[in-house]
Amino acid sequence: MTDTAPKLSIADRPRFDCRNAYVETLAELAHDNHRIVGVVNDSVGSSKLDAFKRAFPDRLINVGIAEQDMVGVAAGLANGGRIAFVSAASCFLTARALEQIKADVAYSNRNVKLCGMSPGMAYGELGPTHHSIEDIAWLRAIDNITIVVPADPIETAAAMRWAAEVEGPVFIRVSRMSVPEVYPEDYTFVPGKAVTLRDGGDVTLISNGTVLWRALVAAEQLDDEGISTRVISMPTVKPLDTEAVLRAARETAGIVTAEEATVAGAMGGAVAETVVQNHPTKMKILGVPEFAPTGSASFLLDRYGMSPEGIAEAARALIT
Amino acid sequence: MPVFHRLPQAHRDEQIANIAEAARQIRIQDLKLVHYAGAGHIGGDLSAIDILATLYGAVLNVAPETVDDPERDRFILSKGHIAGALYTTLAAFGFLPVEELATFLKPLSRLNGHPNRNYVRGIEANTGPLGHGLPIAVGHALSAKLDVSRRRTYVLVGDGELQEGSNWEAMMAASHYELDRLTVIADRNRLQQGATVRETNDLEPLDQKATAFGFAVVEVNGHDHGELLDVLSSVPFRPGKPTFVIAHTHKGHPISFMSNNAAWHHKVPSAEQLELALDELAAADGRGGSA
Numbered sequence: 001m002t003d004t005a006p007k008l009s010i011a012d013r014p015r016f017d018c019r020n021a022y023v024e025t026l027a028e029l030a031h032d033n034h035r036i037v038g039v040v041n042d043s044v045g046s047s048k049l050d051a052f053k054r055a056f057p058d059r060l061i062n063v064g065i066a067e068q069d070m071v072g073v074a075a076g077l078a079n080g081g082r083i084a085f086v087s088a089a090s091c092f093l094t095a096r097a098l099e100q101i102k103a104d105v106a107y108s109n110r111n112v113k114l115c116g117m118s119p120g121m122a123y124g125e126l127g128p129t130h131h132s133i134e135d136i137a138w139l140r141a142i143d144n145i146t147i148v149v150p151a152d153p154i155e156t157a158a159a160m161r162w163a164a165e166v167e168g169p170v171f172i173r174v175s176r177m178s179v180p181e182v183y184p185e186d187y188t189f190v191p192g193k194a195v196t197l198r199d200g201g202d203v204t205l206i207s208n209g210t211v212l213w214r215a216l217v218a219a220e221q222l223d224d225e226g227i228s229t230r231v232i233s234m235p236t237v238k239p240l241d242t243e244a245v246l247r248a249a250r251e252t253a254g255i256v257t258a259e260e261a262t263v264a265g266a267m268g269g270a271v272a273e274t275v276v277q278n279h280p281t282k283m284k285i286l287g288v289p290e291f292a293p294t295g296s297a298s299f300l301l302d303r304y305g306m307s308p309e310g311i312a313e314a315a316r317a318l319i320t
Numbered sequence: 321m322p323v324f325h326r327l328p329q330a331h332r333d334e335q336i337a338n339i340a341e342a343a344r345q346i347r348i349q350d351l352k353l354v355h356y357a358g359a360g361h362i363g364g365d366l367s368a369i370d371i372l373a374t375l376y377g378a379v380l381n382v383a384p385e386t387v388d389d390p391e392r393d394r395f396i397l398s399k400g401h402i403a404g405a406l407y408t409t410l411a412a413f414g415f416l417p418v419e420e421l422a423t424f425l426k427p428l429s430r431l432n433g434h435p436n437r438n439y440v441r442g443i444e445a446n447t448g449p450l451g452h453g454l455p456i457a458v459g460h461a462l463s464a465k466l467d468v469s470r471r472r473t474y475v476l477v478g479d480g481e482l483q484e485g486s487n488w489e490a491m492m493a494a495s496h497y498e499l500d501r502l503t504v505i506a507d508r509n510r511l512q513q514g515a516t517v518r519e520t521n522d523l524e525p526l527d528q529k530a531t532a533f534g535f536a537v538v539e540v541n542g543h544d545h546g547e548l549l550d551v552l553s554s555v556p557f558r559p560g561k562p563t564f565v566i567a568h569t570h571k572g573h574p575i576s577f578m579s580n581n582a583a584w585h586h587k588v589p590s591a592e593q594l595e596l597a598l599d600e601l602a603a604a605d606g607r608g609g610s611a
Contacts, residue, residue: 020417037466061497063493064489064492064493064496066489066492068486068489069455069486069487069490069493070455070458071455072452072454072455072458072459072490073455073456073458073459073490074505075456075457076445076455076458076461076462076463077444077459077460077463078454079394079444079445079456079463080390080394080459080460080462080463081390081467081499082463082466100452103447103452104445104446104452104456108438108445108446109438314372318442320329
């Protein structure tokens with residue numbers, strides 16, 4: 001796709017906070033479907049939901065700073081036929097209410113949409129208490145929940161529209177760190193399907209969320225060096241598109257995964273589980289290996305080898 | 321076990337007699353259930369059966385034919401470990417074939433040690449970890465309020481369970497949102513797994529705590545079907561306030577050697593103990609009213 005836009009690198013495009021797409025889409029969905037409600041833990045401002053609250057004052061349930069109650073309440077609203085979009089900082093939503101996510105939402109099979117705001121290391125300098133690098137790994141271990149990590153505002157909106165239509169538990173990460181648009185306006189999110197953004201036969205980069213555009217820039221650099229690089233966007237971490245992964249394992253010499261999440265058991269882990277059991281190949285899992293030191297999200301991604309240069313270097317090292 | 325019907329329109333005495341006999345039969349069946357399965361939580365089951373029988377016998381507007389009606393009242397069993405009592409009650413009121421109770425805890429049975437709504441119609445939430453039912457009940461009560469519906473929400477919590485902080489988060493939200501069609505029933509048997517609640521982490525003064533959290537508080541004898549019926553069908557007591565019913569109960573009630581004895585939290589009656597217990601329940605036949 002980006003092959004047809006040769007000069008302007010994706011790195012030079014304007015950047016967007018995905019929360020804006022989130023709130024605009026939520027308002028649109030709520031306008032069209034009276035069953036949709038928002039549920040928050042005092043996170044009206046941090047979720048940018050002030051306008052939603054003005055438009056639908058009765059349909060924004062604020063339980064206060066009480067995450068366990070928030071997720072249980074969402075499950076109860078679903079019992080009453082509502083579609084609850086829970087909107088809270090991913091670190092508190094997934095850690096504090098993990099048992100409610102498991103029992104009340106996933107195991108009970110309730111129609112609840114868990115929207116993890118400002119995930120990964122978005123809170124940067126606020127430190128690991130406020131980082132949610134673990135959310136994907138934790139939720140991946142739970143049965144019956146779809147996990148989506150959108151890469152830009154277009155995919156965030158598309159994933160939300162899909163989530164509002166489908167019956168059942170969904171977790172969507174909503175990024176705060178600004179990202180360029182990587183998808184065309186008419187992009188349709190297909191759950192469980194990877195999107196090949198660049199084709200290539202030497203090495204594969206698999207990424208999602210805030211790191212995807214960095215992987216695309218890395219691919220530009222590698223292609224310039226004559227390394228034909230495939231870039232697979234993997235918005236759905238669960239269920240994983242294992243076919244796309246295995247095709248990459250068969251057709252290229254190695255796979256680098258890169259994501260704003262822990263190196264233990266997130267998307268990289270899911271890819272590794274697939275590869276090692278079906279078509280072992282060389283892999284490098286880029287992610288966050290520790291409680292991060294003080295720094296902005298961008299600084300920390302670079303530190304953990306997820307600058308475009310870092311990702312390109314990991315790919316080079318893998319196949320040479 | 322005969323199948324019972326809810327009698328919402330009947331004379332109060334007839335309703336109470338129906339509930340009393342249903343409760344007696346549920347106890348008989350539940351004791352057998354736990355004995356033959358070789359596991360269960362008989363103490364807590366017996367503590368709550370009068371409450372369950374009253375709810376399904378006359379209070380909730382739900383029957384097997386209306387189990388999917390969006391306007392049905394909701395009952396959420398938060399103390400999910402008394403699944404045996406819930407299954408037996410559901411069977412007594414026709415939601416579940418009585419013969420299926422024999423599969424309780426057997427491999428691949430729908431009757432898991434904790435209730436699963438995806439397996440058994442009539443179950444509203446998959447509970448088991450404590451402190452989950454009350455937030456779910458608050459969520460349902462909020463949905464009813466948004467729908468401007470008169471459907472009611474009842475949640476049964478154990479008293480030991482109230483040590484979980486999530487209950488108090490939910491109680492704050494319930495009063496903040498003025499959910500006066502929500503009723504929390506606390507099964508106040510004063511015992512938890514291995515000791516009294518007082519020795520473990522005391523709840524008292526529970527009435528004052530619930531009042532301070534914005535609830536209208538009512539205390540009842542949790543084994544008196546008349547008191548339970550009158551209170552549970554009269555909510556709300558204060559407009560704009562959710563109701564908190566402290567149901568004073570005894571774990572193991574009314575079996576003489578189980579009653580108020582923490583050892584029977586999840587002990588399994590032997591064949592001989594089962595026979596003794598069933599004899600005691602047979603002797604209670606026809607007594608009706610308060611057991």
